[in-house]
Amino acid sequence: MREALGFIGLGAMGAPMVRRLLEVGHRVLAHDLNPVALAAAVSRGAEGRDSPAAVAGEAAIVLVSLPTPEVVRQVALGVAGLAEGDALRIYVDLSTTGAQAAQAVAAGLAPRGVVALDAPVSGGVAGAEAGTLAVMVAGDRAAFDRVRPVLEVIGANTVLVGGQVGQGQTLKLVNNLLAATTWAAACEALAMGAKAGIDPELMIDTINKSSGRSFPTERFAAGPVLSRRFDFGFRMELMAKDMRLALQEAEALGLVMPTSRAAQMLYGLAMADGGAKGDVTELVKITEGWAGT
Ligand code: NAD
Incomplete structure (x- = not known):
């Protein structure tokens, strides 16, 4: 079994990404506000958790695939958010949220000892299903090197855009x-x-x-x-x-x-x-x- 990963947001893109991560042998601790989306992921082998904080209490690496910058800020820094979980070390935002939100979340997580990478993706649902997405990562190189094998499961075209948070966005x-x-x-x-x-x-x-x-x-x-x-x-x-x-x-x-x-x-x-x-x-x-x- 590969290392446990957290995953928040099991929608059009998140669901097939989680399926691929499970297929290569990761344990996936998953959360979504929508119980139907969560149940579907659990039926494929993910373990459901009832809040982002619960996921970040167990997983050192957490990926999110959420609709808007507002939701991403809420999930990362809001009540029962990722910042409340003690295990979290690397946060990876796969959503399209803009450089400002990426920088704000990174600044909010840094005092907790968490490194933030922005890693938005391109290639659509078909790309997510096939694992052929382009993943445009920015942030700390050591954190990138650590999560690169995970990102390559969902995106064959994973690239480090630069060292500054927000450049991927x-x-x-x-x-x-x-x-x-x-x-x-x-x-x-x-x-x-x-x-x-x-x-x-x-x-x-x-x-x-x-x-x-x-x-x-x-x-x-x-x-x-x-x-x-x-x-x-x-x-x-x-x-x-x-x-x-x-x-x-x-x-x-x-x-x-x-x-x-x-x-x-x-x-x-x-x-x-x-x-x-x-x-x-x-x-x-x-x-x-x-x-x-
Ligand atoms: P989606 O709406 O299908 O999925 C988002 C998921 O997040 C949903 O399951 C929703 O229930 C969940 N969610 C919303 N608020 C939540 C909260 N507060 N806590 C937990 N879960 C919550 O969207 P999508 O199409 O999967 O897109 C996700 C991100 O990826 C977006 O930023 C989008 O712009 C980007 N993106 C989408 C595509 C695409 O083709 N669909 C391609 C590239 C990038």
């Missing part, structure tokens, strides 16, 4: 800003092609063999949109959160970012239209609606 936000903006542009272009009468399947297949192809045309349009199942597995509100965090960091750097801000408006419209809980691939419904296709 910034790189992840740069990546997601590009993916989100590319997807917004693709939604407009695809609606134009459909309105002009081009067969959607032929159009997407041809784009994916041409210079307009991108992760969104290959992984959002070709599967979830063409099938009309809209099942990529990443909620619209999470992508909108990533754009908000990215543009906050850009503003702090004094950058204007007009193209990304225009794309952000499209996500804002989709959210206002009731799409927050829907899949990010449903963004195309907005441009399809305007085109009447």
Whole structure:
């Protein structure tokens, strides 16, 4: 049996990550507010705990995969949070929460002798299931070396971005800003092609063999949109959160970012239209609606 790990947040990404960690022989002490998610992990071999503090009372390494920076701060530093657990030594945040939250949590945990690494991931639910995620880690190198074998179970593409806490988050936000903006542009272009009468399947297949192809045309349009199942597995509100965090960091750097801000408006419209809980691939419904296709 490999060493015990704590894991908080057993959602679309966390559940398959925990499954992989269990498969290679780790003992996993798991917690989630949602009893259904926790029961599913326990049925696969994880041991359930009723609070982050209980997890951090037993595990020296705790990973979290949570929706927002607010939730991450609460789980790490709030009542019955990770900071209350005596066993914890290395905290690893796999969520997309921005550099500010990463630095605030690191500062809150440091007096407890806990080292914080930010380690946001990219590659979607399919990447989490296959263990092929990109993991963008930042922070103390010795702590990175210690957790690297664990991270490589979930992410074949694990990289140390830098020694400063928050640098992994910034790189992840740069990546997601590009993916989100590319997807917004693709939604407009695809609606134009459909309105002009081009067969959607032929159009997407041809784009994916041409210079307009991108992760969104290959992984959002070709599967979830063409099938009309809209099942990529990443909620619209999470992508909108990533754009908000990215543009906050850009503003702090004094950058204007007009193209990304225009794309952000499209996500804002989709959210206002009731799409927050829907899949990010449903963004195309907005441009399809305007085109009447
Ligand atoms: P999710 O909403 O499916 O999962 C989050 C889990 O956290 C849920 O099970 C929820 O019950 C749990 N949770 C919420 N508040 C909690 C609390 N206070 N205590 C304990 N558990 C709590 O989200 P996800 O899609 O798995 O994304 C997780 C993170 O990873 C997000 O930051 C997201 O931006 C990022 N991310 C997601 C994807 C993707 O494709 N889904 C890809 C890369 C990165």
